[in-house]
Amino acid sequence: MAAISFSGVKKRYQKNDVIHGVDVEIEAGEFVVILGPSGCGKSTLLRMIAGLEEISEGTIAIDGKVVNELEPRERGCAMVFQNYALYPHMSVRQNIGYALKVAGMPKAEREAKVLKVAKSVSLEPYLDRKPGELSGGQRQRVAMARAMVREPKVFLFDEPFSNLDAKLRVAMRAEVRNLHRSLGVTSVFVTHDQTEAMTLADRLIVMNSGFVEQVGKPSEVYHHPASLFVADFIGSPAMNLVRGFFGEDGYFRHGKGGMVNLPGLAKAHLSREVSIGIRPELVRRVDAGHKDAIAAVVDYTEELGASRLVYARADGSPIIAVDSGTDALGTGMPVHFALSESDIHVFDHSNGRRVDHNGRPVRATDTVSA
């Protein structure tokens, strides 16, 4: 049984729709990350689980029980907020124990629990301080302890680390990961930081302007994006995407008279306008004489240390490649690339979805398919 299941969930503010129908199942014990650009409705979706936002249409069930009409406190969720949201006038101890106090737990029992949780996030020395006397990282740990102390069925995180500096963020990420491993509580984590999403998630939900674009394991989402948006959004540098169409002769035509020989792909995609996509690290640099080599001109290069990024242009279409060569490559110099058909993704331009190599469109919730 899914720990959280969305069916047909929509959110409407007055007249404008912000969530357009979400159908996703989150398994018990899973760590799910909702990833998407700013304003796409990540927080709204999370807050609908928490009960802080009404569900306009559809249902959300937690542990099989529809929670649409339940108060936040009856849903068994705990939430960690972006700006910590600690009670400024209460000590760390009181902050952590407040939920238990409200629930009417006897003092001795409460103190013991608070102490135990504080220990697990190494907050013991700070129990009697006020939030104002703590660093950002410590405050966020208090917020996490406050969520943990209630032993909830579900943890919800809304960009909890976006106020922390890069180094601390990495440390907190590891801490969250460890906590999840030891507690095994179903968690939903919202972020717009890809690295954070990739490293934390068991599964990713990629959202764009109120639609779920893809649900899948991070590697699936990276290697088999289900839509143009996901292909473009995930990965840095972004996937090469070139718009054009396939001809009967097996050539893909793009830009200003550009032709790429892809006979294996052409058949399935003949009658539509498409974009083909390939990860920069899968674009191989080859010699000019190589069979089906694509000739391009270098715009500029970016040195990464172990390798470099080559930004080039082939018949007017930009192409980025990861290159491990050490020869000099200056602006205007010719380079040649080769692509393997199996590395290439084809996207239908009419709806932005990926089309598999048999010509069938891929849905957001489909699992791995080449």
Add this chain to the structure above:
Amino acid sequence: MIERSPVFNIFTYAAMTLGLLVVLVPFWIVIVAGSQSLQEVSRVPIVLWPSSHLWENIQAAWARADLGPKMINSLIVASGVTFGKIVLASISAFAIVFFDFRARMVCFWMIFITLMLPLEVRIVPTYAIAANALLPFQVVLDTLGITGLVQTLSSVRIGLEWNLLNSYTGLILPLVATATGTFLYRQFFMTIPDELIEASKMDGASPVRFFFDVLLPLSRTNMLALATIMFVSSWNQYLWPLLITTDRTNYGTVVMQLKALIPTQNGTPDWNVTMAGALIIMLPPLLIVALMQRWFVRGLITRDK
């Protein structure tokens, strides 16, 4: 504005000194006159140096205006009004800021508009209500014809009456509503981040719990600042207590007694006693301000995080 030129400095210091003098000179005159004997105070030209009769003048004023019991009355009234104002202001601001009901802006503006209707303007209707606080209900019953109906059925005439004249309730209740206080509280409540409210919801706290556990402690400095202003202003009330109390002996306040201390036209011109009395009467608000000034400034200017 950061301006640092000698001319500007001289100008600001001069302005501040002048302001200080304007505030302090009356105090000085009260203290000086209050410490002089009858002869000294009647001298022409007046002497602006204190003398040694302060204590006996104070005793005289205390006895003449019966300040002991009146002091207690004033304390009861001022504390009651202050307390009532804070309770009412915080609760109404709580409703206006945190609950999304349809008429909330209407309610806010109706409260806000009463800023334009100080007690002096609405004193006659207020007096009518104080004379019978249940009058509005009587009117409703009368116009709905319920009074007449009940009378014909049971020959009992409904007459609702609750007289507030000559009572602490009457002195306090009509002064309790405060647009200023509600407004101050509203401004403060609006600075409370939404996440804090949501966190308390997730922690399972009801709105009432949130009010007592989070809002009240956080608004402590604001509350003390407000209490200071409210205490001083209700201590200084003159018109309302004068109007509503005919029983001066039991319900008079000290500020009303100032009148009793002023020499009558043909009586002895003992202004020294009057001034000593004034000194006693203004002492409690002065003490309150002195005690509270730290909170007062903090509550009105910034908030501690």
